[in-house]
Amino acid sequence: MRASRLVSILLLLQTRGRMTAQDLAERLEVSVRTIYRDVESLHTAGIPLYGDAGPKGGYQLLDGYRTRLTGLTTEEAESLFLAGLPGPAAELGLGAVVTAAQLKLMAALPVELRDRASRIRERFHLDAPTWYRDQDPLTFLPAVADAVWNERRIQVRYRRWKAPQEVERRLEPYGLVVKAGQWYVVARTDGDVRTYRVSQILGLHRLPERFVRPDGFDLAEYWRGYLVEFEARLRWGEAVVRLSPRGLERLPDLMTPGVVTAARASAQPPDEDGWTRVTVPIESIEHATGEFLRLGTDAEVLSPAALRDRLAETAYELADRYRG
Known part of the structure; x- marks a missing residue:
């Protein structure tokens, strides 16, 4: 802007x-x-x-001229980096601090710049979370953020997807990331840097000792690598699918960006019925069954056979249930 x-x-x-x-x-x-x-x-x-x-x-x-951005507290100065993210700032407990910092910044601007900044705030608003999602519990987010700021170790009780589901972890938190409205803490534990979803923290205890953040650790670079690795882990296999014209059109609204990109890259010319054959990654038979059912009769899975059989079984069960 x-x-x-x-x-x-x-x-x-x-x-x-x-x-x-x-x-x-x-x-x-x-x-x-x-x-x-x-x-x-x-x-x-x-x-x-x-x-x-x-x-x-x-x-x-001119020598001696400086902008009059005076009166900012340390927290207000730090919070300016969250000025464009009102939701996450409030979740961190910095909503009021961001507002105060913005007011002081506006007061220090020349009239022309102040008017332009006001017009931007009146005309643009960022709402990061996805649609139809309940707010995750973020009871321990302020405590995690405090540990990140002050480089303090924390002991957490964490719920994960595999058994045993509840585990204890001693973390050295390096940073926080917001992805699609979800908060994640990047932390070192047992010698490795890992990612934890903040809403899955069931208990937290602040430890007295501090840790030394490694020089050169780049949070954004780590996160980019983590996403690449995460997406690679999800690709259990591939499915060959025929899509109707409507199914191809609906794909971006119903599937993940990775699936949509793969479908567009592999799309063959439409057949005599107007249907398009594509090859897309799948996470598992169970997960793919639910995903392709969302497309209804606008998709036909050709392979793998296990996925095709599972979809057929599910369709028969649904027909029997609703026929009865």
Whole structure:
């Protein structure tokens, strides 16, 4: 958004000193012409900004000028990174803190930038959780977040999917991730870095000792690798399926993005009935049965035979039940 970019230009020049239009364009991923327009807007707003031509030229603020982002507490400054995520911020117990930080930021902006920022807030809203989902219990999320901030070990009682379902774990929490409205804590335990769903924590005890977060640990990079590994574990096998035109159209609404991508990549030309043959990954026979039943008569599984047989058995059972 342009208002955010104008603030970014101002803060970049405040923290880095002189920068060329090309440097600013690369840093903000816009064109040089856009930077020229933004600098003109800052001039109009009364920001003491000037530029020099030549090899050593560039834009810089007048000596001594600083934005008046004063009065922010430590928590408010940290919470600004959650300003675009009101739901998760509230779940972390930082809803009021984010609001206070935004008010102070708005008060410090020039009138033009303040008006633009207000228009963005009035016209855009992010609601991250998926549809038709009850809110997971997040009783221990603030305590987990506190352990992440302060690098404190925690002892948790955790519910997992395999037996034994309830286990005790001593965690060194490195970070928190929100995925589709679900909170996950990335933590080291028993020498390995693993991922735990916060809503499955049944009990938590703060331990007195601290841990040392490893230098260079990149939470975003870890999460990308975790997702790749997670999706690979789900691919138990493949299914060859015929889809009607309506089934192909409904696929993005009923299946996961990985299945949709695979279907589009493997789609063969429609046959004489207009149906398309695709090859998609499946997690298990049981899971795939429920997934393909959602497509009803708009899908026909050709292989594997075990999945085709299971779907046929389920269809017969349903017919008998409803016929009776």
